[in-house]
Amino acid sequence: MVNKTATAIKGGAAQGVLIKDMKVSRAMRIFRAFNLVFLLLVVFLTVYPFLNIIAQSFSSEGFINAGQVNLFPMGFNTETYKLILADSTFWNNYGNTVLYTVVATAISMVLTTAFAYAIAKKDLKGRSVFIGLAVFTMFFNGGLIPNYVLISSLGMRDSIWAVVLPNAISVFNLLIMKSFFENMPRELEEAASIDGLTQYGVLFRVVLPLSKAIVATMVLFYAVANWNSWFQAFLYLDNPDLFPVTIYLRNMIAGVTTAGSAGGTAENVGQIAANIQSVTIVLTVIPILCVYPFVQKYFFSGVMLGSVKE
Amino acid sequence: MALRLDVPPKAVAGPEPGTGKKRRDKPGSWKLALKRDWRLYTLLALPLLYLLIFRYLPMAGNVIAFRQFQPGGSIFGEKWVGFKYITLFINDPSFWQAFQNTIILGVLTLVFCFPMPIIFALMLNELRSQKFKKFVQTVAYLPHFMSVVIIAGMILQNFSMTGTVNQIAESLFGTTVNFTQDPGWFRPMYISSEVWQTMGWGAILYLAALTRVDESLYEAARIDGANRWQQTWHVTLPAIRPTIITLLILNIGTFMAVGFEKILLIYNPLNYATSDVISTYLYRVGLESSNFSYAAAIGMFESVIGLTLILSANAISKRLAGTSLW
Numbered sequence: 001m002v003n004k005t006a007t008a009i010k011g012g013a014a015q016g017v018l019i020k021d022m023k024v025s026r027a028m029r030i031f032r033a034f035n036l037v038f039l040l041l042v043v044f045l046t047v048y049p050f051l052n053i054i055a056q057s058f059s060s061e062g063f064i065n066a067g068q069v070n071l072f073p074m075g076f077n078t079e080t081y082k083l084i085l086a087d088s089t090f091w092n093n094y095g096n097t098v099l100y101t102v103v104a105t106a107i108s109m110v111l112t113t114a115f116a117y118a119i120a121k122k123d124l125k126g127r128s129v130f131i132g133l134a135v136f137t138m139f140f141n142g143g144l145i146p147n148y149v150l151i152s153s154l155g156m157r158d159s160i161w162a163v164v165l166p167n168a169i170s171v172f173n174l175l176i177m178k179s180f181f182e183n184m185p186r187e188l189e190e191a192a193s194i195d196g197l198t199q200y201g202v203l204f205r206v207v208l209p210l211s212k213a214i215v216a217t218m219v220l221f222y223a224v225a226n227w228n229s230w231f232q233a234f235l236y237l238d239n240p241d242l243f244p245v246t247i248y249l250r251n252m253i254a255g256v257t258t259a260g261s262a263g264g265t266a267e268n269v270g271q272i273a274a275n276i277q278s279v280t281i282v283l284t285v286i287p288i289l290c291v292y293p294f295v296q297k298y299f300f301s302g303v304m305l306g307s308v309k310e
Numbered sequence: 311m312a313l314r315l316d317v318p319p320k321a322v323a324g325p326e327p328g329t330g331k332k333r334r335d336k337p338g339s340w341k342l343a344l345k346r347d348w349r350l351y352t353l354l355a356l357p358l359l360y361l362l363i364f365r366y367l368p369m370a371g372n373v374i375a376f377r378q379f380q381p382g383g384s385i386f387g388e389k390w391v392g393f394k395y396i397t398l399f400i401n402d403p404s405f406w407q408a409f410q411n412t413i414i415l416g417v418l419t420l421v422f423c424f425p426m427p428i429i430f431a432l433m434l435n436e437l438r439s440q441k442f443k444k445f446v447q448t449v450a451y452l453p454h455f456m457s458v459v460i461i462a463g464m465i466l467q468n469f470s471m472t473g474t475v476n477q478i479a480e481s482l483f484g485t486t487v488n489f490t491q492d493p494g495w496f497r498p499m500y501i502s503s504e505v506w507q508t509m510g511w512g513a514i515l516y517l518a519a520l521t522r523v524d525e526s527l528y529e530a531a532r533i534d535g536a537n538r539w540q541q542t543w544h545v546t547l548p549a550i551r552p553t554i555i556t557l558l559i560l561n562i563g564t565f566m567a568v569g570f571e572k573i574l575l576i577y578n579p580l581n582y583a584t585s586d587v588i589s590t591y592l593y594r595v596g597l598e599s600s601n602f603s604y605a606a607a608i609g610m611f612e613s614v615i616g617l618t619l620i621l622s623a624n625a626i627s628k629r630l631a632g633t634s635l636w
Binding site: 028032035036038039042043045046048049050053056064065066067068069070110111112114115117119121124126133134135137139141142144145147149165167198199200224228229230231235246249250253254274277278280281284288292293296299300304 | 472571
């Protein structure tokens with residue numbers, strides 16, 4: 001191959017090579033420009049719905065009704081924000097979301113860490129059975145009705161447990177954590193157990209302090225999933241005082257609640273609802289948008305960790 | 311020689327974990343395992359209890375598909391009724407309507423949503439500016455972190471009579487369409503929003519795979535005179551093929567479960583003709599009309615098809631491509 005290049009140069013084809021090079025780079029330049037435009041378009045299309053919702057949330061009904069609101073607020077209006085922020089149900093539901101997220105994430109972390117640590121031990125007897133039991137649930141589950149019947153008969157309806165327990169272990173997260181523990185140098189644990197630490201001691205004093213990155217990633221995965229979840233609450237909670245904010249929003253979208261006291265000006269209920277929905281969406285999204293830029297790299301590294309070993 | 315003789319007794323005597331290979335050969339090892347690792351088994355107790363109650367008990371609960379179920383009674387039903395509920399749904403035209411919709415949406419999802427992340431990852435990979443790449447990635451992952459309720463709200467607003475899509479339709483064609491209610495528009499609405507939601511985050515595993523492609527392969531290809539496109543075709547794609555196949559199998563596994571929560575939030579009786587899928591149908595039959603056994607029969611049918619799909623996809627890919635999940 002080196003010979004080829006050498007003969008090409010020797011053959012006095014320097015000019016030809018140059019022209020060919022320029023041709024390639026012109027095609028390349030066109031491709032790069034196209035690529036850039038395409039990716040910028042992706043960015044715009046991804047961000048647009050968010051900007052649109054924000055614009056709608058600050059617009060007055062008349063302009064929304066006329067279909068004139070897209071990127072920028074029309075007829076600037078903050079009344080709806082005041083209205084929602086003054087709604088005690090909204091705050092109560094927001095508080096519930098925080099509570100459920102914290103409790104559910106804590107439960108999930110305890111169960112997932114314990115499980116992952118044990119099945120990461122390659123010489124644990126019965127290991128493959130335990131892994132199999134977990135993985136099988138990824139591909140086959142009881143289904144909606146048996147789950148509903150079970151939760152109801154356990155008396156968990158209308159309690160926090162119906163929201164925080166049923167999805168406590170994500171097998172996907174479990175496998176990521178397991179492969180992280182497996183990749184830890186064995187010598188560390190061996191040294192610690194020679195020093196007289198029990199398996200508990202090894203886990204709490206040696207392994208966990210070295211696993212801060214993966215633990216942080218897992219906490220984020222679970223916390224986001226819990227913050228966003230709505231279906232468990234939708235199925236099992238009847239008492240509005242227990243609703244998370246996602247149900248508050250869902251009921252608004254489904255038109256179950258006409259947003260409390262907003263009915264004062266009832267001329268254009270649908271469009272007023274659009275404005276109120278936008279405000280609620282913005283208020284629900286804000287915490288995630290604020291945290292997102294700082295934590296997204298952990299999500300990426302988490303997935304990378306999980307994909308290193310299938 | 312002396313050294314070699316030294317090794318086996320040491321391994322047998324060593325009480326530390328990590329030399330367990332030797333132990334596994336011993337008979338009666340459950341007793342030994344419990345003695346040595348009882349702390350690990352205590353760690354397993356709660357997670358296994360969780361799996362048993364919240365995952366395996368509902369699986370067993372599927373027997374109510376063959377039994378009379380009394381709300382408030384046993385979760386396994388009261389008495390056997392045989393295939394009553396199975397024949398019931400097999401003769402139910404609404405079920406077959408939902409079945410057909412599920413297949414169509416599933417196929418459309420595979421055709422449109424599966425390749426997009428691959429294309430997106432390849433295009434990102436061509437970027438020379440790492441900063442810009444990071445920026446595009448950060449933005450594109452965003453929809454993945456939104457609650458499906460928020461996504462549903464955005465879909466309904468963007469496709470509403472006064473929403474952006476109709477604003478564009480109005481200015482281009484001078485007409486507006488009732489996207490959210492017209493059955494003919496449900497599929498485009500669903501699929502386009504699905505692409506919007508999944509394209510960015512779906513690319514993440516491909517990007518991870520792309521970072522592990524051996525740079526010397528590209529060099530060799532360049533020396534052989536391969537242009538950029540040929541390099542992509544002959545080096546990049548084969549390198550990420552195992553990832554593509556793995557994700558394809560997983561996607562086929564969730565084929566039957568097409569976006570249940572999202573559809574539940576954005577559909578309405580006016581577009582049931584195209585929007586009602588098996589999972590939403592059984593939700594209405596089971597939980598809104600309280601026909602638990604009937605809905606459980608449908609749900610079991612759905613789960614079994616899902617499991618069959620993933621097992622066969624896995625077997626086929628194992629034979630044809632040498633890649634499989636297990």
